[in-house]
Amino acid sequence: MRYLPHTPADRQAMLAAIGVDGIDALFVDVPGQALLPAALDLPHHAGEMAVEESLTAMAGRSLPAGAAACFLGAGAYRHHVPAAVDHLIQRSEFLTAYTPYQPEVSQGTLQYLFEFQTQVALLTGMEVANASMYDGASACAEAVLMAHRVTKRNKALLCGGLHPHYADATSTVTQFIEFDVDTRPANPSVVEDLGALIDADTACVVVQTPDLFGRLHDLRPLAAAAHAKGALLVAVVTEFVSLGAVMSPGEMGADIVVGEGQAIGNALNFGGPYLGLFATRQKFVRQMPGRVCGETVDEDGRRGYVLTLSTREQHIRREKATSNICTNSGLCCLAFCIHLSLLGEVGLRQLAQLNHSGAVHLAEQLAALDGVEVVNESFFNEFTLRLPRPAEAVVGELVGHGVLAGVPVSRLYPDDPELANLLLVATTETNSEGDVAAFINALREVLS
Amino acid sequence: MSKPIETSSGHRGLDLAEPLIFELDGPGRCGVDLPEPDAVTNRLGGLERQAAIGLPGLSEPQVVRHFVRLSRNNFAIDAGLYPLGSCTMKHNPRLNEKVARLPGFADLHPMQPMETVQGALELIDTLAEWLCALTGMSAIAMSPAAGAHGELCGLMCIRAALEAKGDARQVVLVPTSAHGTNPATAAICGYRIEEIPADDRGRVDLAALKEKLGPHVAAIMLTNPNTCGLFETQIVEIAEAVHAAGAYFYCDGANFNAIVGKVRPGDLGIDCMHLNLHKTFSTPHGGGGPGSGPVVLAEALAPYAPLPMVVRGADGLELVEHKSEALGTAASFGRLKGFHGQMGMFVRALAFILSHGADGLRQVSEDAVLNANYVLARLQDLLTLSFPGPCMHEALFDDRFLQGTGVSTLDFAKAMIDEGFHPMTMYFPLVVSGAMLIEPTESESKDSLDQFIATMRHLAERARQGDAGYFAGAPHLAPYRRLNETQAARQPVLRWRPAVQEAAE
Numbered sequence: 031m032r033y034l035p036h037t038p039a040d041r042q043a044m045l046a047a048i049g050v051d052g053i054d055a056l057f058v059d060v061p062g063q064a065l066l067p068a069a070l071d072l073p074h075h076a077g078e079m080a081v082e083e084s085l086t087a088m089a090g091r092s093l094p095a096g097a098a099a100c101f102l103g104a105g106a107y108r109h110h111v112p113a114a115v116d117h118l119i120q121r122s123e124f125l126t127a128y129t130p131y132q133p134e135v136s137q138g139t140l141q142y143l144f145e146f147q148t149q150v151a152l153l154t155g156m157e158v159a160n161a162s163m164y165d166g167a168s169a170c171a172e173a174v175l176m177a178h179r180v181t182k183r184n185k186a187l188l189c190g191g192l193h194p195h196y197a198d199a200t201s202t203v204t205q206f207i208e209f210d211v212d213t214r215p216a217n218p219s220v221v222e223d224l225g226a227l228i229d230a231d232t233a234c235v236v237v238q239t240p241d242l243f244g245r246l247h248d249l250r251p252l253a254a255a256a257h258a259k260g261a262l263l264v265a266v267v268t269e270f271v272s273l274g275a276v277m278s279p280g281e282m283g284a285d286i287v288v289g290e291g292q293a294i295g296n297a298l299n300f301g302g303p304y305l306g307l308f309a310t311r312q313k314f315v316r317q318m319p320g321r322v323c324g325e326t327v328d329e330d331g332r333r334g335y336v337l338t339l340s341t342r343e344q345h346i347r348r349e350k351a352t353s354n355i356c357t358n359s360g361l362c363c364l365a366f367c368i369h370l371s372l373l374g375e376v377g378l379r380q381l382a383q384l385n386h387s388g389a390v391h392l393a394e395q396l397a398a399l400d401g402v403e404v405v406n407e408s409f410f411n412e413f414t415l416r417l418p419r420p421a422e423a424v425v426g427e428l429v430g431h432g433v434l435a436g437v438p439v440s441r442l443y444p445d446d447p448e449l450a451n452l453l454l455v456a457t458t459e460t461n462s463e464g465d466v467a468a469f470i471n472a473l474r475e476v477l478s
Numbered sequence: 479m480s481k482p483i484e485t486s487s488g489h490r491g492l493d494l495a496e497p498l499i500f501e502l503d504g505p506g507r508c509g510v511d512l513p514e515p516d517a518v519t520n521r522l523g524g525l526e527r528q529a530a531i532g533l534p535g536l537s538e539p540q541v542v543r544h545f546v547r548l549s550r551n552n553f554a555i556d557a558g559l560y561p562l563g564s565c566t567m568k569h570n571p572r573l574n575e576k577v578a579r580l581p582g583f584a585d586l587h588p589m590q591p592m593e594t595v596q597g598a599l600e601l602i603d604t605l606a607e608w609l610c611a612l613t614g615m616s617a618i619a620m621s622p623a624a625g626a627h628g629e630l631c632g633l634m635c636i637r638a639a640l641e642a643k644g645d646a647r648q649v650v651l652v653p654t655s656a657h658g659t660n661p662a663t664a665a666i667c668g669y670r671i672e673e674i675p676a677d678d679r680g681r682v683d684l685a686a687l688k689e690k691l692g693p694h695v696a697a698i699m700l701t702n703p704n705t706c707g708l709f710e711t712q713i714v715e716i717a718e719a720v721h722a723a724g725a726y727f728y729c730d731g732a733n734f735n736a737i738v739g740k741v742r743p744g745d746l747g748i749d750c751m752h753l754n755l756h757k758t759f760s761t762p763h764g765g766g767g768p769g770s771g772p773v774v775l776a777e778a779l780a781p782y783a784p785l786p787m788v789v790r791g792a793d794g795l796e797l798v799e800h801k802s803e804a805l806g807t808a809a810s811f812g813r814l815k816g817f818h819g820q821m822g823m824f825v826r827a828l829a830f831i832l833s834h835g836a837d838g839l840r841q842v843s844e845d846a847v848l849n850a851n852y853v854l855a856r857l858q859d860l861l862t863l864s865f866p867g868p869c870m871h872e873a874l875f876d877d878r879f880l881q882g883t884g885v886s887t888l889d890f891a892k893a894m895i896d897e898g899f900h901p902m903t904m905y906f907p908l909v910v911s912g913a914m915l916i917e918p919t920e921s922e923s924k925d926s927l928d929q930f931i932a933t934m935r936h937l938a939e940r941a942r943q944g945d946a947g948y949f950a951g952a953p954h955l956a957p958y959r960r961l962n963e964t965q966a967a968r969q970p971v972l973r974w975r976p977a978v979q980e981a982a983e
Contacts, residue, residue, distance in 0.1 A: 031838045033569055034845055035923035044848055044924060048855040048868075053844045056851050056868045057740060059709035064745045066840075072611060075835035078573050085829060088604075089582025091597030095590070102587040105816060112510060114542055116579075119764075122556030123549035126570050128900075129766035131562075133963075134956040135895055138552035139765035142545070145499050148973040152532045158972045161766070164623035167816035175666075195816040202784070202812035203630075206637055206668035246523045277525045290816070297579075300598050301588030301817025302623070303768030315970065321766065326966035329951075329959035338966040344626070344662035345906070349671045354662035357624040357756065361764030368545055371499050372509035374535035379527075380508075383515035390518040408523025429591055437589040444800055459512065 031075055095298060095434060099465035101392075103412040103456025104242065104437040105166065105193050105268040106301065107293040109381075110460050115295050115368045119361055129321075129357065133336045134328070139360065140335035143323040146367040153273045154265075154287040155280020156309035160320040161337075162359040163306025166268055166290030167199035170236065172308065172319045172353055173286045174200050177234035177262045178209060179317050179352065185231045189224055190214035191241025193268055194442045200236070209233075216443055218243035218405045218414045218452065225255030232259065234286075238266040239279070242442075243454065244409040246276060253283025262286060269293050270307070271458075272410040274382025286310045295369030296362050305362035316342060319353030381459060385411035388457045395470050396455070401477055405452070412456035414439070417477070421453040424476055431472035493957055496547040500974045503534030509541050532976070551957045552765070553900045559922055559930050563872040563903035563915025564657070564705060566735045566757035571833065574760065574826035583825050588817040592796055598821065599795035602788050605828045609753060609772055612839065613731075614744025617780035619773045619787070621819040625732060628752025628771030629663040629699070631784055631814055635750060635775060636697045636726045637667050638782035638811040645724070647696035653682050655706055655907040657730060660699045669696060676909050680706040680865035680874070684715060691723040701730035702746070703737065705907040706865055707850065707872035707915065717747025726750070726779070734758045735919065736847055736871035739840030749776045755820070759827035770823035781809040786818050845920035846871040849927060853916055856931045860938040864910045871919070877912025879938060884946030887912035890937060892952040892960065897933045 036044075041053075050056060057065055076084075095108050102108070119125065123138055130136030130143075143161045150159035163169035174186045186204075188197050188211060197213045204211055210231075214222055224235055235256050239247040249265060256263045265279030267289035279287045291305035292298075310318055316339065324338035344351040373381060389411045397404045401418035417424055421438035428435040439452035457466075488495040520526065536544070553560065560567035578584060582597050592599070606618045619635075622628040633650070640647055650664035653674050661671045672690055677683040682700065698720050702710045710716065720727045729743055729751035735758040737743075743751050755761045755770035763769075775783060785807060786799040797818060798805045834842060847870055854863065854873040862878035877887045891901035891914075903915040918927060941949060953959065 031834065031841060033571060033833065034838070034841055034920055035926075036845055036848075040924045041845075041848060044852045048848075048851050050868075053848060056847050057709075058868060059711045059870075060737070060741055061711070061714050061746070064714070064741050066740055066742065069739060069836040069840045070611060072608070072836040073832070075838035076832055078833070081829055081832045082573060082577060084832065085577045085601075085825065086580060086582075088597045088601055089577075089580040091600060092582045092586055093590070093594040094581035094585040095587050096581055096585045100587060102589050104589055106588055108585075108587065112538070114509075114538055118542065118545045118549075120575060121546070121549045123552040123554045124545075124765055125575075125762045126555040126567075127552045127765045128560065128562055128565055128567060128763045132553070132891070132895065132901055133961045134892070134953050134958045135551070135553035135900065136765075137958055138548040138550065141496075141498070141548050141551070144972075144974070148498075148500065149533065151973050164627060164768075165816045168623065168627070168814070193816070195813060198785075198813035199815055202634070202814055203666065205812065206634070207666070246525050248523070248525060273527070274531070275527055276522060277527050278529075281529065297584045297822075298587050299584055300586040300595065300821035302815075302820040303770075303822050304816065315972070322970075322972055324966040325971040326962045328961045332958060334958050334961045336961050336963050336966045338963065338972075339970060341967070343658070345658035347662070348658050349661035349665040351658070351662040351665075354626045354630060354659050354666055355624075356626045356659050357763075357767040357769040359768045360766030361762070362768055364545075364765065367499075368541065370533065371536060371541045371544070372538060373533070374508050375531055375533040376506060376535055377508045377510045377512065378531065378533060380512050380515065381510075384512055386520060386522070387515040387518045390521055391516065393521070407521070408525070409521055426591055426593075429594060434587065434590055434594070441589060441799070 098432050098434045099468045100434040101436045101455050101457055101469060102434055104454050105290055106298055107269055107456060107458055108298055108460055109271065109293055109458050111295055111297065111369060112372050114372065115365050118368050119364050124364055130337060133334065137334055140323050142364055142367050144325065144335045146363045147323060149367060149370050150307050150309050153270060153278065154309040155278030156287050157312040158315050159309035160318055160322050162363045163308050163320055163355060164359060165304040165306045166288065167196045169288040169306030169308050170196040170266055171200040171203040173264045173288045174204065174234060174236065176286060176317050176319060177264060180314055181233040181260065181262060183231050183233035184208055185210045185212065186233055187224060187227055187235045188213040189237045190216045190222060191243055191245060192236055192238045192266060193242050196266060225252055228256055228259045228261050232261040234262040234264045236264040236266060238268065240269060240272055240410045240412060243414040244406050244412040246408040246410065249279060249282035249284060264288065269410065271382055271385055274378040275386050276410060291366045295365035303359060303362055305359045305366055317352060320355050321358060384459045388461060389413065392457050392466055399474055411458060412454060415453045415455055417451045417453055420450045427476045428472050433469050433472045435469060494547045496544060498974050499544055500534050502536055502540060502544065505535055507535035507537055509536055509538040558898055559926055560900040561902045561916045561918050563917040564732055566917060566919055568760055568919040569921040570760055570762040571830065574829040577829050578822050578825040583821060596794050599788050599797065601828060602824055603795055605824050608831050610774060612738055613751060613774045614742025615774035616777050617775040617783060619775065619783040621784055621814055622752065622771040622773055623815055623820055624767065624769035625752055625754045625771045626659040626663060627814065628773045629659055630666060631773045632728050632750040632752060633663055633667045634811045635779040635782040636728065639779050640696055642809060647694055649695045651690055651695060651698040653700060655704055655909045656699060656701060657705065657732065660730060664699065680708050681710050681712065682716060684712050687716060688719050691719060693724065695723055695725045697726040697728050699728045699730060701732060703733045703870035706874045707869040708865060709870055713746050732757060733871065736843055738843045739836060740843045750774065750779055755823050755827040760830045761823040761826040768820055768823060770820035782811050784812060784814045785810050842920045849918040849920060849922055852927055853918055853931060857934055860935055872915055872917035875914040876910040880941055883941045885941040885949040887914055889949035889952060890941065893937055893949050895953040896955045899930060899933060
């Protein structure tokens with residue numbers, strides 16, 4: 031077994047040094063009837079070639095997005111990740127290190143976490159950010175719990191354009207405490223007046239922009255309405271590349287900004303691991319969940335970094351902790367941090383423009399098809415189409431044309447017939463003119 | 479100690495000083511080449527970004543050099559023994575990295591039509607079957623993102639199951655030696671926590687537990703092997719007592735590496751348990767994640783498992799993403815996170831499992847336990863062992879051997895850094911003074927352990943000889959000296975700010 035260093039002689043010598051005559055003497059505390067006498071009746075060990083072969087065959091039974099013209103989004107985006115990113119995150123020193131509990135030998139991790147926190151704060155327009163959460167949906171749930179702690183109020187108002195996975199994760203996490211979640215109905219044709227729904231029990235209003243349907247929202251009026259009634263505004267961003275082109279939630283008055291960082295530096299990975307982002311105002315920092323890295327000095331006066339504010343955390347506070355989160359998304363933060371460092375100010379803004387101009391072109395061409403309507407007035411790189419018949423069937427038919435056309439809204443809301451004809455379409459810099467032509471031609475054909 | 483040599487560059491040989499990426503900014507520079515966007519009438523709804531973001535500009539070689547230099551300040555399992563107790567820092571095979579990057583796994587969008595992702599669903603299903611078989615449990619929830627997330631999943635199943643019976647209970651019992659995540663999780667589920675003491679053998683005090691049990695108790699959360707590195711010898715009696723009181727038995731599976739292939743937790747009477755794929759199944763820790771924390775469930779809890787789940791339908795494998803009477807998910811407690819789970823971690827874990835097979839996994843736990851007991855046997859005369867052995871996969875010492883030396887557990891740990899070892903877990907569990915929890919894992923050879931043992935013996939003797947000053951100043955040879963954690967917490971600086979802005983504030 032290539033991963034196990036001991037020879038039988040080593041094992042014998044070690045057992046002798048311990049003073050026992052067999053390995054089961056070390057399992058003596060296990061109740062006898064529970065100790066398995068032999069290996070389970072399952073396949074035995076296999077060489078590297080055999081394992082690679084079987085998993086490669088399994089991988090071959092799916093259609094990679096890159097092998098089709100892919101226009102899926104809805105919270106996960108296929109961007110080009112520079113080769114340097116994946117190379118650097120596989121350096122042993124990053125990949126095989128633990129959480130940086132010993133800062134003297136973990137400055138590599140700690141410094142990039144500090145840089146990552148700064149990048150997230152800059153992009154969101156907030157003062158501070160943490161060192162990540164599991165993903166956007168769980169970060170959203172944590173933001174609502176934090177608003178509950180800050181305001182000591184017992185209700186959250188979730189906009190209808192919030193990704194339903196985020197709304198569901200929030201409802202799940204709050205279901206066993208005294209807290210109500212009011213999730214507004216999803217409908218891209220309706221303009222919500224959330225401000226009117228805020229009352230004295232409202233801890234926070236949660237608004238996504240661009241929202242599930244791709245619409246951009248000016249948060250300023252809602253921020254004013256929330257603050258006037260003592261509630262917090264939580265802004266959700268599921269496509270962080272948008273912040274290269276769009277005003278940040280912080281500039282528009284958000285108190286907490288959470289979101290999904292996958293779009294920068296991270297592959298689609300069939301939905302995980304992803305990267306939950308969490309940013310807020312300085313005054314709320316002691317109510318923030320999750321790990322935080324801070325600057326300090328070492329004994330020689332050199333600037334360095336440590337995990338800090340741990341008195342909020344579970345290993346110190348136990349049941350009074352701000353959250354139970356422990357392991358988060360370290361290596362995904364690193365990928366985000368490296369990719370964003372490569373892009374820089376110029377690159378991110380150009381990438382965002384490229385995504386937006388591609389989406390504008392695509393929307394124009396789709397809108398020109400008979401029976402197809404673009405629902406959105408505003409969008410970044412994703413918008414909603416209304417098709418003449420149920421979107422799920424259309425998407426299924428387009429697979430045969432080598433097109434992954436988008437996410438049918440019915441996949442997320444199977445029980446709402448009014449949404450059945452809606453299709454979420456996203457485009458990024460990875461979509462070629464050929465992809466667009468394939469999509470347009472195939473859609474024209476299946477709708478005719 | 480001789481005075482360190484000063485250099486004019488700030489670099490020290492291969493130890494290269496590196497500023498923050500923001501301090502390397504060259505405005506206008508860029509590390510990617512992108513096509514010029516077409517000029518279009520924008521559809522941003524009047525919300526175009528006006529202000530600069532403030533990101534630095536660097537070329538690709540500058541970025542690569544920056545992160546390579548940073549990486550060199552990290553200790554890593556690939557570089558040396560990393561005996562963090564309860565963390566299972568084992569070898570991370572590179573085959574697992576390679577297969578996780580196959581486009582048929584890595585380049586799949588989570589919302590692609592089911593017929594285009596059959597291979598991915600097959601992978602999840604195959605891993606799920608292995609995990610159920612290894613634990614002897616009947617069902618599994620694959621979506622939790624880490625151990626603590628798995629705890630949340632397990633306790634939510636328990637709470638949902640109790641509420642379905644109209645049985646509102648208020649209390650979760652947690653041993654004093656538990657991971658901090660256990661009580662934190664129970665609190666999120668709306669439970670009050672009561673602690674159960676350990677007995678003088680480092681195990682749950684069964685009599686004290688029985689006293690605490692009653693109709694108000696929803697569950698016990700117990701780590702087994704426990705955080706003292708010991709198997710709970712009375713676990714079957716504990717399970718019986720818990721069940722007799724109508725409560726559920728949650729097992730924290732953080733230490734599954736000690737028993738994988740040797741003991742099935744299902745045979746011990748547990749009702750649910752999370753598995754840290756980033757521990758036992760070797761998905762890389764990555765400096766603090768991503769992890770993955772699937773939860774195995776007994777039949778009674780299975781109906782309440784979170785969405786989504788993979789089921790075998792008429793047209794192949796299918797993801798059930800919504801509550802459905804027909805598919806048996808109507809009672810699910812809901813969704814914990816976005817999409818379907820930590821796919822990238824699943825691929826790595828399955829590669830690890832297939833590489834080892836049933837025989838190799840059994841050898842994993844045997845070697846992990848052998849290594850820990852070897853360390854225990856060779857150190858127990860000099861260090862103070864907290865509880866008599868044999869231990870499982872980790873050996874717990876405390877600071878009694880340092881009494882009167884002026885050296886603390888922290889000082890001792892920092893001196894290990896100078897010797898080229900990552901320190902063990904310290905000051906955890908809380909049930910002994912100045913805990914030193916050593917988990918070598920199965921990845922260490924006898925030679926490597928002998929060197930570690932010799933070093934620990936040397937340090938213990940040095941401490942006893944009254945060299946407290948040396949220890950207090952350690953580490954002397956690491957990239958950084960001891961960092962001031964008090965200052966970091968009192969005046970938190972959590973981000974970089976440009977110098978001009980600082981002056982303006």
